[in-house]
Amino acid sequence: MSRDDEQRGEQAGAQPPEQLALIRETVRGRKAPKAKPRTWRGADMAARLPVARVLVDKGLVHLDRYFDYAVPAAMDEEAQPGVRVRVRFGAGEREGRREGGGLINGFIVERRADSDFTGRLAPLAQVLSPEPVLTPELLQLCRSVADRYAGSLADVVQLAVPPRRAKPEKQPSPRPLPAPSAPAPGGWARYPQGPAFLQALADKSAPRAVWTALPGPGGWADELARAMATTLAAGRGALAVLPDGKAAARVDAALTALLGEGRHVLLTAEAGPEPRYRRWLAVSRGAVRAVVGTRAAMFAPVRRLGLAAIWEDGDASHSEDRAPQPHAREVLLQRAVTEQAAFLLGAHGCTVEAAQLVDSGFALPLAADRETVRAVMPRVRTAAEGDEARDPAARSARLPSLAWRTARDALERGPVLVQVPRRGYVPRLVCERCREPARCTHCAGPLEAAGEGTVLRCGWCARETPAWRCPMCGGIRLRGSVFGARRTAEELGRAFPAVPVRTSGGEHVLGSVPGRPSLIVATPGAEPVPEGGEGYAAALLLDGWALLGRPDLRAGEEALRRWLGAASLVRPQGEGGTVIVVADETMRPVQALIRWDPAGHAMRELAERSELGFPPVSRMAAVTGPPEAVAALIAAAREAGLPEHAQVLGPVPLPVLEPGRPRGPGDPPPGEQWERALVRVPRGSGAALAATLKTAQVGRLTRREGPVAHIRVDPLDIG
DNA sequence: AGCACGCCGACT
C-alpha cells in the first residue's frame, strides 16, 4: 500500500527524556540490552483508579485469569485499558519486600478503584506503549474464542494482537476518508438474490448468506469487493478473510479498482511485519474501515463491523495452526453474531458446515439459477481409469484416451490445466470393487491395516474387524495405494512434446501463466490463472482416485472443492471449455461436478453425517498425548462431568508423523508414541464439552499430574 | 512452567 510511504517522521519533542532513551534503544536493534525499568518501590500511586487489572501474556491455561497491579502515579496517564505493559510476575515475598520475578508482558484490561486481592499489589513495571491495542471488543472476541476452543485467553490474544513495532506506533495514521458511494451490483446481478443481499448491506441490516460463486476466473473477487464497498458506503466496516496471499491480493486489487487507495488495507504476512503492523494500527485507530487479509486478519479490530466475509472456507489454511487452533469461519461467525454484522461465506464449492448454516436457517443460500450456471460452466466429462490411450506417449503418462484427445484438441486453442495429486496425498483402505472407504461397523471410523495380511483395526475406537465386507457392494477385497502421481506428471511432458510444460505446486506456485497454448501441471490449490481473462481451454483432473480414496470424512467434499477450483478456471462450454475428470462417474462428488451442484452435494453429505452422528452435526474434540496423559485427561473430564450423551472413542495409537511435515500442536515429538481419543457430543453441547475439557486440563496442570495432553476442538483429520 | 517456602535429616 502506498499509504505506508505517506507517513511523517516521529515527533520526538513531546516525549519525556526517559522514554526517549527507551526509544533509542528499541530502534537501535534487537540485540541492544533492554532498559531496566525502575522498581517503583515506595513511589506514589495513581490517585484515581490506582489498580490496573492485567492480562498476563503467558499461555498457561491454569493461569487463565487476570492479575491486579498498582498503578504508579507517573504511569497514571498512559496506563489505560488496552495498553501493553510489563509486570513482575512469579515472585513471592521475602523479608516483606517484593523481589525478583521475571518481567513479562501483558495488557491492561481495566482500571479499578480497588482489588479483591488481599495481598500487597506489585506496581506495574512499565507501560510499553500508550497505544490501546487490546480494545474491549477485541478482548471480548478473544475470550469467546478461547472458551469455544478450550484454550487460554492469552494464547488467543497473541493471535489477535500483532507483535509491537515501535516505529508505526509513533506515526499518525492517515485521516479516515469519507464513506464512498455505493457501487453498482456488478456480477451480483447474475444471482437472483444478489441485489437484495447488497441492498440489505446498504440498509445496515445483517444478512447472512452462503454464496455459491459462479465459475469464471476472478469474478468472485470483484463481487466480494462490491459487497465490502456497499458496506462501507453504508458507513460500516468490512472484513474479508481469504485462504492465501494470492487470493487476498485479488480482492485487494478489486477493491482498489472500485474505491481507489486509502479506504482499505491488505493484511497478509507477505507485507512484512512493519507495514503489516502499520496497517493493523490504521484499522485499530479507526483510520481505515475495511480489511482484506489471510486468516490472522479474522481478528482485525474493524470498527463498527458491518460485514464479515470468508472465501473458500473449506481450504485448510483457514484453520490456525497455533493453539488453540481456531478456524476463521467460526471466528467470523462469532463476530457476525456479537457485532451484529452481515456474514458472507463464499466458495466455488460448499462445505458441510456451510450447508448446515443454510439447513439450520442461520444463513440463506445465495446461488445462481441453473440456466446461468450452465451458461458459464465448462463441459464436464468423465474418463475411466483403465481406458488408456493407444498412443504410446499417452500410455506412458497413463492418460485415458478421452483425456489425451481432449488435451490435444484444446491445445490448439489455449492453455490446458492438468491437476495431479499432491505428494503424500495417499488414500487409506477402500473397497477394491466400488471404492467405498472401509469403515468400522461400530463407530464408522476408518479401518486401518498395520501391515500386509494383518487384521483390520478402526482408527478411532481400535476395535478389530476380522472379516470386512463392503456395505455398498458386498465386496470383500480392499485396495490401498495409488500409482506414482509425480511420475505421471513428469511423463505428461513426453506425451505432448511440441507444447511448453510448466508446473505449479509445492515450493513453486505460479500466480498466472500466459494465455497461449501450454500444459500447466498443478497440484490442487496451486492452479495459476491464465492471463487475458479467457480461462483454460481444458482441464484434466487426474487425481480423482487419490482424492476420493481417502477415508477422511471430507474426502468427497474436498475432491469436489478441488475439482471445482480447477474447473472454475476453464472457459464456458459455449467457448469450447472442457473438463475431463478421471474418476468413476457413479460417485457422488463426480456427479456433483458434472451437474455443477456443490450445494446439493453438501446437503446430501450433511444428511448422511446427521445419520452417522458425525461433525458438524455432532461436535468433537480430540485429546492427544502420551497414553497416560490422554487416559488421565479423559478420566479427569469424566469426573468434572462430560455433557450428557458424550461418547469417548478410543484412545488409539496416533500414526507416526510423516517425515518433512512440520509438527503442529497436538503432534507427537519425533520418536514418541502418542495416542488420540475423540470425544463426541451432540450439537449444542460443544461449549459444555470445551469447558469440561478445560477444567480437567487446568486441574491436571495445577496439580502437575504427569505428562500433558493436548486438546483440539473441531479436529480436522478425524479419519 | 519457574520459583520460593518448608519440613525433616545430617553436618560443622
Added chain:
DNA sequence: GTCGGCGTGCTC
C-alpha cells in the same frame, strides 16, 4: 545450631 534435600503450592 544451620545447611540443604526436594515435595507442595502460588504467581497480583
